[in-house]
Every structure is written in C-alpha cells, then in structure tokens.
Amino acid sequence: MRISELSAHAGIPVPTIKYYLREGLLPEGERSAPTQAAYGEAHVERLRVIRALIAAGVSIAETRRVIGALDAPHESAHALLGAAHSAITPAPDGSLDLSAASGVVEGLGWKPGMCDEAVLHEVARALRGLESAGFEVPAATMPVYLKSIRDIADAEIAGVPTESAEAAVRYVVLGSVLVEPLLLALRRVAQQVASAERFGRQQE
Amino acid sequence: MRISELSAHAGIPVPTIKYYLREGLLPEGERSAPTQAAYGEAHVERLRVIRALIAAGVSIAETRRVIGALDAPHESAHALLGAAHSAITPAPDGSLDLSAASGVVEGLGWKPGMCDEAVLHEVARALRGLESAGFEVPAATMPVYLKSIRDIADAEIAGVPTESAEAAVRYVVLGSVLVEPLLLALRRVAQQVASAERFGRQQE
Numbered sequence: 001m002r003i004s005e006l007s008a009h010a011g012i013p014v015p016t017i018k019y020y021l022r023e024g025l026l027p028e029g030e031r032s033a034p035t036q037a038a039y040g041e042a043h044v045e046r047l048r049v050i051r052a053l054i055a056a057g058v059s060i061a062e063t064r065r066v067i068g069a070l071d072a073p074h075e076s077a078h079a080l081l082g083a084a085h086s087a088i089t090p091a092p093d094g095s096l097d098l099s100a101a102s103g104v105v106e107g108l109g110w111k112p113g114m115c116d117e118a119v120l121h122e123v124a125r126a127l128r129g130l131e132s133a134g135f136e137v138p139a140a141t142m143p144v145y146l147k148s149i150r151d152i153a154d155a156e157i158a159g160v161p162t163e164s165a166e167a168a169v170r171y172v173v174l175g176s177v178l179v180e181p182l183l184l185a186l187r188r189v190a191q192q193v194a195s196a197e198r199f200g201r202q203q204e
Numbered sequence: 205m206r207i208s209e210l211s212a213h214a215g216i217p218v219p220t221i222k223y224y225l226r227e228g229l230l231p232e233g234e235r236s237a238p239t240q241a242a243y244g245e246a247h248v249e250r251l252r253v254i255r256a257l258i259a260a261g262v263s264i265a266e267t268r269r270v271i272g273a274l275d276a277p278h279e280s281a282h283a284l285l286g287a288a289h290s291a292i293t294p295a296p297d298g299s300l301d302l303s304a305a306s307g308v309v310e311g312l313g314w315k316p317g318m319c320d321e322a323v324l325h326e327v328a329r330a331l332r333g334l335e336s337a338g339f340e341v342p343a344a345t346m347p348v349y350l351k352s353i354r355d356i357a358d359a360e361i362a363g364v365p366t367e368s369a370e371a372a373v374r375y376v377v378l379g380s381v382l383v384e385p386l387l388l389a390l391r392r393v394a395q396q397v398a399s400a401e402r403f404g405r406q407q408e
Binding site for chain 1: 249252253255256257259260280281282285286289293308309312313314318319320323324326327329330331332333334336337338339341342344345348349350351352353354355356357358359360361362363364374375378379380382383384385386387388389390391392393394395396397398399400401402403404
C-alpha cells in the first residue's frame with residue numbers, strides 16, 4: 001500500500017508517519033517508483049508498537065533503541081532482556097556508589113555479574129534520589145519490596161513464550177517497558193485502598 | 205542567610221535557586237532590605253526535596269504540585285495521599301473506558317468510590333497502552349501483579365508515621381513519588397536474575 005493508505009489503515013497522519021521514517025523508527029517502504037514506496041502489514045504492526053511506546057512516555061530516542069532490540073538478531077531470551085533493558089536504562093554513572101545497591105539487590109537473589117551494570121546503576125541512582133531527599137524506606141518495608149518484586153519478575157519470566165523467537169522478543173521487550181505504567185498505576189490505587197482501610201475514607 | 209550563602213550551603217548555583225524562586229518551587233526569603241532577602245534552614249531542606257524530585261524525573265510543573273501538597277493544610281493522611289497522587293497523575297481522560305480497569309483493580313480490594321478518578325484513569329490508560337501494542341499480560345501473571353502490589357501498598361501504608369503531621373506529609377508525598385524509580389529498577393534487576401536462573405547466563 002502507499003503511504004496515504006498506510007495512514008488511513010493505521011489511523012496516523014501522513015506527516016507523523018514521515019516523521020517516524022526520518023527518525024528511523026519505521027523502516028522505509030519498498031521503492032515502487034522514484035517518488036513512491038510500498039508499505040505492508042509489518043509497517044502497520046510497527047506503527048502500533050511505536051504509538052504504544054510513545055503513549056507510555058518512552059522518548060523518541062528510547063523508542064528507537066527498543067525498536068532496535070526488536071529487530072536485532074538475538075541469541076537467547078536472556079540476551080534479549082538485557083537489550084530491552086539497556087534501551088530504556090541510562091548509561092552507567094561512574095559517580096554512583098554501588099555498594100548500597102548491591103546490598104539491596106542481594107535480597108532479590110542477585111549475585112555479582114548476574115545483571116547488566118546499567119541496571120544496577122539504576123538501583124543506585126534511585127537510592128541516591130531517596131537519600132538526597134532525606135527519605136528513608138522503613139526497615140520493615142524494604143523486605144516486602146524485595147519479595148513482591150521478585151514474585152513479579154518470577155511470574156513474568158515464567159511467562160516468556162518459547163514457541164517462537166518472535167513471540168519471545170515481543171513479550172520480553174514490550175512486557176518490560178509497557179507494563180511499568182500499569183504497575184505504577186496499580187500501586188497508586190492499592191495505596192489509596194489500603195489508606196482508606198487504615199485511615200477511613202474522607203469526603204474531600 | 206543570604207542567597208549566596210544558601211547557594212554555598214546547599215551546593216546549588218545562585219541562578220538555579222533564582223529559577224526555582226521564579227517557578228514558585230521555593231518560597232521567597234524574608235525581605236531584609238529592598239534588594240535582599242534572608243533564607244533559613246527550611247529553604248535548605250526544601251532545596252533538597254526539589255533536587256530529589258527533579259532527579260527522579262518529575263517535571264517542574266509536577267514538582268510545583270508535589271511541593272504544593274507538602275505545603276497545603278491537610279485534614280488526614282488519606283486526603284494527603286490523594287493530593288500527592290493528583291500532583292503526579294495526569295487529569296482524567298474522558299475517552300477512556302473504565303470498565304476493564306475497574307475489573308482489574310477489584311483484585312486489589314478496590315470498591316467504587318474508594319480512590320480518586322484520576323488514579324483509576326491511569327490504570328485504564330496503562331491497559332490501553334498494552335492493548336494498542338497488541339500486548340497481553342498472561343492470565344497467570346495478572347493475579348501475581350495484584351497480590352504483590354497490594355502487599356507493597358499495605359506495607360507502605362502501615363509505615364505512615366503518625367507521631368507528627370509533618371512526618372506523615374513527607375512520608376506520603378515523597379514515598380509515593382520517589383519510590384517509583386526504585387521499584388522499577390528493582391524489577392529490572394529481578395527480571396535479569398530470574399531470567400539468568402531460567403535461561404542461564406550467557407556471555408554477551
């Protein structure tokens with residue numbers, strides 16, 4: 001189909017599609033004439049993924065890297081998970097002290113070398129953010145975080161489909177990125193429910 | 205102290221402090237002369253909170269609203285939680301279908317009217333994001349999300365300090381915002397650990 005048909009089919013304006021092409025998010029169509037290209041179902045599908053990532057608050061640059069992870073030849077679901085994470089994780093920050101972070105993630109079953117440096121740096125960065133605001137996670141709460149988050153990750157990794165590499169790629173890459181807003185939103189609802197139960201709902 | 209001393213004390217450049225003053229993030233100092241204002245420990249403390257929120261990726265506009273929640277007269281820890289959440293939650297989106305979201309959050313113990321509309325809309329928005337990318341949370345995974353997130357919220361709400369209103373405000377407002385990056389980073393580490401255990405660590 002032509003770009004105008006792709007636009008109608010995907011419900012996305014032509015200038016937006018051209019922007020995604022320029023940004024390298026969408027692969028070029030097949031040249032059918034010097035000024036015309038043909039697009040297929042793969043483009044429609046890719047547009048859905050791009051829109052979902054951007055709607056989830058992923059930046060254009062990160063979206064490009066996540067898309068790259070979807071397209072990259074991959075050796076294993078594990079390598080793929082690393083690629084998905086590094087697409088959305090800032091580069092390691094040498095100024096961070098990793099000892100506190102290492103101590104915390106040991107509670108997840110982590111051992112040295114078991115995950116990418118960048119992801120460990122993310123934990124250190126989050127801990128530094130809490131510390132610099134003078135906020136301390138209560139001693140009784142941290143073990144609940146570690147157990148609950150490990151339970152979540154276990155369920156997610158147990159669910160990685162193994163019947164096709166393509167299904168595994170989609171699941172790992174999109175699941176790690178797109179589920180984040182869901183978990184944060186669920187936490188806010190759960191906090192309000194737990195708070196209503198503890199303190200009583202007040203009319204505001 | 206003067207603005208130059210506040211700058212030295214907090215380790216933040218004077219132009220940045222002036223920017224925060226203009227943006228309404230930092231309250232004006234007490235006028236000591238027509239062109240001079242005096243700042244105190246409360247300003248140092250407030251600067252720490254501003255820096256931590258911004259470092260956590262909270263926008264200037266959202267930081268202003270979180271700060272507003274810290275300053276607002278509040279009636280209860282529960283009302284405060286609502287104020288903190290609405291500071292960082294986009295306005296409700298009328299185009300969202302809340303029925304699927306309501307069905308999901310019932311698994312958290314939610315009943316109609318038990319939380320702010322905006323927070324429920326966040327769940328609906330996250331579910332729409334997953335759906336529009338063609339990603340489905342496996343049926344076995346969703347109950348684990350709900351149980352784990354409810355456990356996290358229970359521990360957090362149980363930890364709300366009740367000895368002083370100020371301590372409760374800090375805990376609720378900063379805890380709900382600043383812990384988010386920690387939980388997401390822990391999830392990435394836990395996914396890599398669970399993945400290494402399931403698929404075996406590969407040298408990349």
